[in-house]
Amino acid sequence: MRVLGIDPGLRRTGYACVQVPPRSLEPKLVEAGVLRIRTTGSLAARLRQLHQELAEVIAELAPDRMAVEGVFSNARFVRTAIIMGHGRGVVLLAAAQSDLDVLELAPAEVKRAVTGNGNASKDQVRRAVMTQCGLRAMKGPSDVSDAIAIALCAARRGALGRAAIR
DSSP states (O other): OEEEEEEOOSSEEEEEEEEOOTTOSSOEEEEEEEEEOOSSSOHHHHHHHHHHHHHHHHHHHOOSEEEEEOOOOOGGGHHHHHHHHHHHHHHHHHHHHTTOEEEEEOHHHHHHHHHSOTTOOHHHHHHHHHHHHTOSOOOSOHHHHHHHHHHHHHHHHHHHHHHHHO
């Protein structure tokens, strides 16, 4: 089973693919990176770029399902939440066009799954992901480690479900 984790954004969208080997509950990192979306141009053009690049990632990595971080909103940043909603919509569309089931995970659930603390900092998530994936270093912005954490959380949830079915 391959899971593609997505940390959506309109400037940077983190992605990570993990695979759960047969007869295993522990996912292995396949690839992780970030899609850098142009910050100039119309919102529609930026959404189109996100869709095209994500569709390429999906085609290349051939995941079985996708996991996306749920919307986090703060009353002080309503505009940001609305703009992020557009990006999440594009991510969900790309998944639907590829016939991928989508699991939406709350940020606190992802943090708790990889660090044991639902209020973990970005740095704590980054260090936990590095340890769990056996990485000596992690390049790129926190969007990458967040996407890995999302993929790990979803894959472990799916692997546990598979184990219960056997």
